[in-house]
Amino acid sequence: FFLCFFMPSIVLSFEFPPERSENDAENEIGWLVAPLPIIVEGIGSSVPIAASISNVYRSTDLLMAKTLFKGDFEVSLFSISKFPVIDEKLLFSLGVTDFYMPFRSYDRGIDSGKEDYYQTLEKYNSNFVTFQSQFYNQRLEFLLTYSTGGTKLEKIFDVDGNDFSNIQSPQRNWVDHVIGTQIDLTDNHLDPSEGLRIGLLHSNTNYGLNELSDYAVDDLNITAYFPFFKTHTLLFNAFQSRSNITEKGLVDEDAVRNKFGLGCDLEKEAVACRNTETRRINYWLKRNRSSKATALGGLNRMRAYSQGRFYAANSSNYVLEYRLNYSEKRTPMNWIFLGGLRTVLQTSFFYETGSVADDISRLHQKMKSSFGVGFRAIISGLIYRFDLAKGEDGIAPTLFINYPLSLGSLGT
Incomplete structure (x- = not known):
């Protein structure tokens, strides 16, 4: 299997690296306007417009995204991406987000159950600035990101x-520094059908609270693309993430409990409160001791599971995906809510398997899997994606822009 990634000259029967192709439709203006309903059982709902x-x-x-009608949650988001500072060699991106919405935190490790979580209702904000440099027809890319964020917890909910x-x-702040690079030896930057793509990403997270450990994460993402028939593509993806503590916070359970408790003596449901308090204490205690690698679950990897479903100090993920481009006809679209020049309609079938562990020697001892089908449309350089995946937790839909299996904003 790993020969596909490290010995491409042997396993690829076609010319390597393949000749680079471009499509002028990728530079046409396009647009999408759609509601994004948010429904969280037992907490509330909202319908922002994106x-x-x-x-x-x-x-x-x-x-852009904004909650225009009164609801239980608030969403405000704006980002500008890939603004050319120096031709197409240096690109600039920035983004601002303000959320008032719930976030779910699962128990640590690959053995956590579907209902082993608590939810926090938070006022969350973040800002980022990114510089990307691309060379040799986008075959070589460098990325540098600086971001800050903060959050204030309003309430914590248990599973009931x-x-x-x-x-x-209730408050915490952080600063992230990210540096990355990607080597893209494929035939097309946006929608590759053959070749090899390798990405590396290093990030440092520094908290404003001395009680929380700062940590660094190193990610490696390798994807090999093989053409089948005239318009089909088979891809293999391997992802590895490793993390380590750069500055320790509190690692004594009593100290963490004193700092992050829930004041359960003041709550009516004292027993339920203490159970949730213990879950929250364990979350931060183990994170302080062992850090946190890139999680599995959600939009990008292990799509049958909730966002950030599985996490630990180390994570790995392997994917086999077959993509069928059943239409590559250039079709202008001028609908009110969707417009641009459509160049690809695609169906995909995928299988994913992954694992997380604090002890790297146990990383692959127990694996979770996810499989499903996806439908994609490429319109004016944007990839609109709907995936439906099944795993042990059930069936989960994904509606997003961009292909899965990406590494941060590298290649986007």
Whole structure:
């Protein structure tokens, strides 16, 4: 299997690296406006409106989302991506987000159950600035990102919907530094059908609280593409993530409990509160001791599971995906909510398997899997994706822009 990644000259019968192709339709302006309903059982709902505009100025894309009607949650998001500072050699991106919405935190490790979680209702904000340099027809890329964020917890909910608001240390802030590179030896930057792509990403997370450990994460992402028939593609993806503590926070359980307790003596449901408090204490205690690699589950990997479903100090993921481009006809679209130049309609079938572990020697001892089908459309350089995946937790849909299996914003 790993020969596919490390010995391409042997396993690839076609010319390597393949000749680079481009499609001028990728530079056409396109747009999408759509509602994004958010429904969290026992907490509330909201319907923000999202809009994306591709190639609004050369390669520049805009993404916006805003809650326009009163709901239980608030979403405000704006980002500008790939603004050319120096031709197409240096690209600039920035983004601002403000959320008032729930986030789910599962128990650590590959053995956590479907209902082993608590949810936090938070006022969350973040900002980022990214510089990307691309050379040799986008075959070589470098990325540098600086981001800051903060959050304030309003309530914590257990799995049964009980809420607790006497939260100690409800606020935290952080600063992230990310540096990455990608070597793209494929035939097409946007929709490759043959070749090899290798990405490396290093990130450092520094918290504003001395009680929380700072940590670094190193990710490796390798994808090999093989053409089948005239318009089909088989891809193999291997992903590895490793993390380590750079500055230790509190690692004593009593100290963590005193700092991050829920004041359960003041709550009506004291027993339920203490169970949730223990779950929260364990989350931060283990994270302080062992750090946290890139999680599995959600939009990008292990699509049958919730966002961030499985996490530990180390993670790995392997994917086999077969993509069928059943239409490559250039079709102008001028609908009110969707427009641009459509160049590809695609169906995909995929199988994923992955694992997480604090002890790297046990990383592959127990694996989780996910499989499903996807439908994609490439319109004016943006990939609109709907995936439906099944795993042990059930069936999960994904509606997103961009292909899965990416590494941060490398290659986007």
